[in-house]
Amino acid sequence: MLNQIELYLENVKQRQLPNTYRAYRNDLEQFEKWLVANNKEFGDMTVVSIEEYIESLGLQRSSLARKHACLSSFYRFCVKRKYSLVNPAELAQRIKVLKRKPEYLTLDEIWLLRNSATSLWLRAICAVLASTGIRISE
Numbered sequence: 141m142l143n144q145i146e147l148y149l150e151n152v153k154q155r156q157l158p159n160t161y162r163a164y165r166n167d168l169e170q171f172e173k174w175l176v177a178n179n180k181e182f183g184d185m186t187v188v189s190i191e192e193y194i195e196s197l198g199l200q201r202s203s204l205a206r207k208h209a210c211l212s213s214f215y216r217f218c219v220k221r222k223y224s225l226v227n228p229a230e231l232a233q234r235i236k237v238l239k240r241k242p243e244y245l246t247l248d249e250i251w252l253l254r255n256s257a258t259s260l261w262l263r264a265i266c267a268v269l270a271s272t273g274i275r276i277s278e
Contacts (some may be wrong), residue, residue: 142172142182144182144214144218144221144223144224145168145172145182145214147217148168148214148217148218149161149164149165149168150250151217152164152165152213156225163206163210164210164213164214167206167207167210167211168210170197170207171193171207171211174193174196182218182224182225183223183224185215185228185229185233186228187232189228190208190211190228190229190232191233193211193233194207194208194232194235200236201236201238202237204235205234205235205236205237208229208232208235210236211229212229213229214229215227215228215229215230215231221252228245245270250266250270251254253266253270254266254267254270
């Protein structure tokens with residue numbers, strides 16, 4: 141692994157959550173493999189080559205946006221530490237993630253759910269969820 145990537149990942153490990161660290165590590169390992177396969181050096185990357193890399197992945201927009209953010213953060217780190225003169229990912233076209241509209245229950249569905257609860261405890265949970273608008277995942 142490139143020394144710059146290792147230094148960056150140590151920085152990420154200290155400042156970010158473990159899931160972010162793992163995702164960024166995977167993203168940068170994948171980026172490094174692409175660099176090797178395409179005979180490119182990380183310091184020679186341009187806006188066009190960053191966009192080529194992102195397009196070559198063929199992933200969902202949300203995954204591409206995270207990979208782009210990872211590269212932008214990595215190159216920002218490299219510019220700050222003088223490993224690179226420019227951040228090509230910063231100027232590359234950003235991936236727009238389409239936001240989904242939230243799904244919710246109708247009033248009739250809420251009443252049906254509440255009335256089908258078999259215990260007082262379940263009815264109370266249904267009432268709290270319905271009256272606060274809280275998501276079940278929360």
